Amino acid sequence: MFESCLAKQEKMKELLLTCETEEARYEKLIEMGRELPKLTSMQKIPSNMVKGCQSQMYLCATANDNTINFEAEADALISAGLAALLIQVYSGESPEVVLKCPPTFIEELGINTSLTPSRANGLYSLHLQMKQEALRLLVESNNRLHSFD
Secondary structure: OOHHHHHHHHHHHHHHHOOOOHHHHHHHHHHHHHHOOOOOOOOOOHHHEOOOOOOOEEEEEEEEOOEEEEEEEEOOHHHHHHHHHHHHHHOOEOHHHHHHOOOHHHHHOOHHHHOOHHHHHHHHHHHHHHHHHHHHHHHHHHHHHHOOO
Protein backbone atom coordinates (compact mmCIF):
# COMPACT_ATOMS: atom_id res chain seq x y z
CA MET A 1 0.00 0.00 0.00
CA PHE A 2 2.86 2.41 0.80
CA GLU A 3 5.24 1.31 -1.97
CA SER A 4 4.89 4.38 -4.18
CA CYS A 5 5.00 6.78 -1.20
CA LEU A 6 8.17 5.12 0.10
CA ALA A 7 9.68 5.11 -3.40
CA LYS A 8 8.99 8.85 -3.73
CA GLN A 9 10.61 9.42 -0.33
CA GLU A 10 13.69 7.53 -1.54
CA LYS A 11 13.75 9.68 -4.68
CA MET A 12 13.67 12.86 -2.56
CA LYS A 13 16.46 11.47 -0.36
CA GLU A 14 18.60 10.69 -3.41
CA LEU A 15 17.95 14.16 -4.83
CA LEU A 16 18.96 15.93 -1.63
CA LEU A 17 21.87 13.61 -0.85
CA THR A 18 23.53 14.74 -4.09
CA CYS A 19 23.93 18.14 -2.41
CA GLU A 20 27.40 18.17 -0.85
CA THR A 21 26.76 20.87 1.77
CA GLU A 22 23.87 22.05 3.88
CA GLU A 23 23.90 25.33 1.88
CA ALA A 24 23.57 23.35 -1.35
CA ARG A 25 20.64 21.45 0.16
CA TYR A 26 18.94 24.73 1.07
CA GLU A 27 19.58 26.03 -2.46
CA LYS A 28 17.91 22.90 -3.84
CA LEU A 29 14.93 23.44 -1.51
CA ILE A 30 14.68 27.07 -2.60
CA GLU A 31 14.81 26.00 -6.25
CA MET A 32 12.03 23.46 -5.64
CA GLY A 33 9.98 26.19 -3.91
CA ARG A 34 10.41 28.52 -6.90
CA GLU A 35 9.12 25.78 -9.21
CA LEU A 36 5.80 25.43 -7.38
CA PRO A 37 2.94 26.80 -9.49
CA LYS A 38 1.29 29.89 -8.01
CA LEU A 39 -2.16 29.48 -6.49
CA THR A 40 -5.10 31.51 -7.68
CA SER A 41 -6.60 34.21 -5.49
CA MET A 42 -9.66 31.92 -5.13
CA GLN A 43 -7.39 29.30 -3.52
CA LYS A 44 -5.81 31.78 -1.08
CA ILE A 45 -8.63 31.72 1.41
CA PRO A 46 -8.42 31.52 5.21
CA SER A 47 -9.47 27.86 5.31
CA ASN A 48 -6.47 26.94 3.10
CA MET A 49 -3.95 28.81 5.24
CA VAL A 50 -1.47 26.61 7.09
CA LYS A 51 -1.69 27.57 10.75
CA GLY A 52 1.52 27.38 12.75
CA CYS A 53 3.71 28.27 9.80
CA GLN A 54 6.17 31.14 10.22
CA SER A 55 5.53 32.36 6.69
CA GLN A 56 2.20 32.82 5.00
CA MET A 57 1.43 29.45 3.39
CA TYR A 58 -1.63 28.09 1.66
CA LEU A 59 -2.36 24.42 0.98
CA CYS A 60 -5.07 23.17 -1.36
CA ALA A 61 -6.13 19.56 -1.77
CA THR A 62 -8.27 18.06 -4.52
CA ALA A 63 -9.53 14.53 -4.99
CA ASN A 64 -9.04 12.74 -8.28
CA ASP A 65 -10.58 9.26 -8.40
CA ASN A 66 -9.03 7.57 -5.34
CA THR A 67 -6.04 9.91 -5.11
CA ILE A 68 -5.36 13.29 -3.59
CA ASN A 69 -3.37 16.11 -5.14
CA PHE A 70 -1.83 18.98 -3.25
CA GLU A 71 -0.86 22.49 -4.25
CA ALA A 72 0.82 25.03 -2.03
CA GLU A 73 2.25 28.50 -2.07
CA ALA A 74 4.34 30.25 0.57
CA ASP A 75 5.82 33.71 0.75
CA ALA A 76 9.13 32.32 2.04
CA LEU A 77 11.20 30.25 -0.39
CA ILE A 78 12.45 27.75 2.23
CA SER A 79 8.85 27.12 3.33
CA ALA A 80 7.80 26.74 -0.31
CA GLY A 81 10.64 24.26 -0.82
CA LEU A 82 9.59 22.22 2.20
CA ALA A 83 6.03 22.22 0.84
CA ALA A 84 7.37 21.08 -2.54
CA LEU A 85 9.10 18.13 -0.84
CA LEU A 86 5.89 16.95 0.80
CA ILE A 87 3.85 17.59 -2.35
CA GLN A 88 6.29 15.46 -4.38
CA VAL A 89 5.81 12.61 -1.91
CA TYR A 90 2.07 12.77 -1.20
CA SER A 91 0.39 14.06 -4.38
CA GLY A 92 -1.10 11.23 -6.38
CA GLU A 93 -1.43 8.99 -3.33
CA SER A 94 -4.65 7.70 -1.79
CA PRO A 95 -5.94 9.53 1.28
CA GLU A 96 -5.16 6.39 3.32
CA VAL A 97 -1.49 6.55 2.32
CA VAL A 98 -1.28 10.26 3.20
CA LEU A 99 -2.70 9.40 6.63
CA LYS A 100 -0.58 6.33 7.34
CA CYS A 101 2.80 6.81 5.60
CA PRO A 102 4.95 9.22 7.66
CA PRO A 103 7.57 11.41 5.94
CA THR A 104 10.51 9.54 7.46
CA PHE A 105 12.88 10.91 4.80
CA ILE A 106 12.74 14.34 6.51
CA GLU A 107 14.29 12.90 9.66
CA GLU A 108 16.63 10.58 7.75
CA LEU A 109 18.07 13.58 5.89
CA GLY A 110 18.31 15.61 9.09
CA ILE A 111 16.18 18.39 7.59
CA ASN A 112 14.08 18.74 10.73
CA THR A 113 17.16 19.28 12.92
CA SER A 114 18.67 21.91 10.62
CA LEU A 115 15.51 24.06 10.65
CA THR A 116 14.77 26.81 13.11
CA PRO A 117 12.13 25.75 15.65
CA SER A 118 9.49 27.92 13.96
CA ARG A 119 10.26 26.43 10.50
CA ALA A 120 10.20 22.89 11.93
CA ASN A 121 6.83 23.71 13.50
CA GLY A 122 5.62 24.98 10.13
CA LEU A 123 6.73 21.77 8.43
CA TYR A 124 4.89 19.73 11.06
CA SER A 125 1.80 21.95 10.62
CA LEU A 126 1.92 21.52 6.84
CA HIS A 127 2.09 17.73 7.13
CA LEU A 128 -0.72 17.77 9.71
CA GLN A 129 -2.91 19.84 7.37
CA MET A 130 -2.19 17.42 4.51
CA LYS A 131 -3.39 14.59 6.74
CA GLN A 132 -6.48 16.58 7.75
CA GLU A 133 -7.31 17.19 4.09
CA ALA A 134 -6.84 13.49 3.32
CA LEU A 135 -9.19 12.60 6.17
CA ARG A 136 -11.76 15.15 4.96
CA LEU A 137 -11.67 13.73 1.42
CA LEU A 138 -11.89 10.17 2.76
CA VAL A 139 -14.97 11.04 4.85
CA GLU A 140 -16.60 12.85 1.90
CA SER A 141 -15.93 9.86 -0.34
CA ASN A 142 -17.42 7.45 2.21
CA ASN A 143 -20.47 9.70 2.66
CA ARG A 144 -21.08 9.69 -1.10
CA LEU A 145 -20.80 5.89 -1.19
CA HIS A 146 -23.26 5.45 1.66
CA SER A 147 -25.76 8.11 0.57
CA PHE A 148 -27.26 5.56 -1.82
CA ASP A 149 -28.01 3.01 0.91
